[in-house]
Amino acid sequence: MNFVFDIDGTLCFDGKTIELDIQEAIEQLIVAGHKVIFASARPIRDLRPVLPGKFHHFQLIGGNGAFTSFEGKIECVSFDEDTKIELYSFIEKYNCSYLADSDWDFAYTGEQGHPIYHHINQVDAKNIQLKELNNLSKLVLFNVEDSLLKELATLPVSITRYKSEDIYDISPHGINKVRGIHNFGIRDFIAFGNDQNDKCLFEQAIHSVCVGTQDVKKYASEVIYKEDVAKRIRNFLRQDIPCV
Template structure:
C-alpha cells in the first residue's frame, strides 16, 4: 500500500526533526513492503533535511505539488512570465512581504522569526532578489488583506490559506499535492496530514488521518493527536482492511 505523509504538524513538530518513534514506524512500513511518499508544502530544498537518510531519494512531493522528486531528480512547475509579472505587481501595490521559491533559490522579505523562514535550508540556497530569480514555482504572501485575495482570485492560480500563520500559498492553477502524486503514478493511498493543503489528499485517499483538530479534520477518516502518530501508523499497517484496498 502507498502511505502519503505531510511533514510539518503531521510528522515533524519542531520544524527540524521527526521523532524516533515515528521514524521506527515508517521503517516498519518499508520492511513490510509498503511504499512511503512525503508530500509537503516545503520545497524539496527544505524537505530533504528533515527526512531520514533512507527516504531522501525516495518519492517526494514538495511545494504543494509544484516540485516532484524521485531518485534525487527534481522537476518543477513554474508560473508563466506574464503571471509572474502580475503577481509582482500585486506585491508592489499592496506592499506585501513574501517568500518566493524557484527550483532551488528563493526570495524572502518577511520576518526572520517566522517559522517558514526558520525552515529554509539556508546552507544550500541563496536569498535572491525576486526579479533575479530564474523562474518562480511557488509564492507565499504574508498578511494578505481582502483586496489582495480579490486580485488573486482573478488570476489562474491555486490558493491555500494558512489561518494560523496569516499567510496564503500560491501555485500555478491546478497544482496541489494530489497533482504531485499523479505525476509519481500514485493512485491509491492512505494519507496523513494536518492542514488545509491536505484536504485534497483526504478527499482522494482510501483512508485518511488528520493530526490535530484543524478545520480540515472534517474531511479525514479519523483524527488523532500528535502523540498517537506512531501507533496509528502501526495500527494501519496491521489492519487487515489495508489488504483490500
Template sequence: MDFVFDIDGTICFDGKTIDSSIIEALDELTKCGHDIIFASARPIRDLVPVLPAQLQKGKLVGGNGCYISEDGKITTNYFHPAVIEPLHNLIQTYQLMYLADGEWDYSYTGSQDHPIYHNINQSSARNRLFTDLEKICKLVLFNPTKTVLEEIAQLPVSVTAYKKENAIDISPLGVNKVHGLNRLHVTDFIAFGNDSNDQCLFENAKYSVCVGDHHVQEYASMTITKEQVADTIIKLGKDF
C-alpha cells in the same frame, strides 16, 4: 499500499526533526512492504533535510505539488511569466512580505522570526531578488488584505489559505499535492495530514488521518493526537 505523509504538524513538530518513534514506525511500514511518499508545502530543498537518510531519495512531493522528486531527481512546475508579472505588481503596489521559491534558490522579505524562514535550507540556497529568480514555482504572501485576495482570485492560480499564519500559498493553476502524486503515478493511498493543503489528500485517499484538531478533520477518516502518530502508522500498516 502507498502511505502519504505531510511533514509539518503531522510527523514533524519542531520544524527540524521527526521523533524516533515515528521514524521506527515508518521503517516498520517499509518492512511490511508498503511504500512511503512525503508530500509537503516545503520545496524539496527544505523537505529533504528533515527526513531520515534512508527515505531521502524516495518519492517526494514538495511545494504543494510544484516539485516532485524520485531517486533524487527533481522536476518542477512553475508560473508562466504572464502570471508572474501581475503577482509582482501586487507585491510592489501593496508592499507585501513574501517567500518566492525558485527551482532551488528563493526570495524572502518576511520576518526572520517566522517559522517558514527557519525552515529554509539556507546552507544550500541563496536569498535572491524576486526578479533574479528565472522560474518561480510557488509564492507565499504574508498578511494579504481583502483587496489583495480579491485581485489574486482573478488570476489563473491555485490558492491555499493558512489562517494561523495569516498567509496564503499560491501555486500554478491546478497544482496541489494530489497533482504531484499523480505525476509520481501514486493514485491509491493512505494519507496523514493536518492543514488546508491536505484537504485534497483526504478527499482522494483510500483512508485518511488528521493529526490534531484542525478544520480539515471533517474530510479525514479519523483524527488523532500527535502522541498517537507512531502507533496509528503501525496499526494501519497492518490493516492495509
C-alpha cells in the same frame, strides 16, 4: 499500499525533526512491502533537512505539488510568464512581504522572526532578488489585504490560507499534493495530514488520518493526536492491506 505523509504538524512537531519512534514505524511499513511518499508545503530544498537521509531518495512532493523529486532529481511546475508578471505587479502595488521559491534558490523579504524563515534551508540555497529567480513556482505572501485577495482571485492560481501563521500560499493553477501523487502514477493511497493543504489528500484517499483538530478534520476518515502517530502507523500493519 501507498502511504502519503504530510510533514509539519503530522510527522514533525518542532519544525526540525521527526521523532525516532515515528521514523521506526515508517520503516516498518517499508519492510512490510508498502510504499511511502512524503508530501509537504515546503519546497524540496527545505523538505530534505527535516527528513532523515535514508528517506531522501524516496518519492517526495514539495510546494504542495509544485515540486516532485525521486532519486534526488527535482522537477517543478512554474507560473506562466503572464501570471508571473501580474504577481510582480501586485507585490509592488501592495508592498507585500513574501517568500518566493524556485526549484532551489529563493527570495525572502519577510521578518526574520517569522517561523517560516527558520524553515528555509539557507546552507545549500541563496536568498536572491525575486526577478533573478530562474523560475517562480511558489509564492508565500504575508499580511495580505482583502483587496489583494480579490485581485489574486482573477489569476490562474491556487490559493491556500494558513491561519496559524497568517500567510497565503500561492501556486500555479491546479497544483496541489494530489497532482504530485498522480505525477508519480499513483492513484490509490492512504494519507496522513493536518492542515488545509491536505484537504485534497483526504478527499482522494481510500483512508485518511488527520493529526490534530484543525478544521480540515471533517474531511478525514479519522482523527488522532500527535502522540498517537507512530501507534496508528503500526496499526495499519495489523490490517489486511495489500502491498504495492
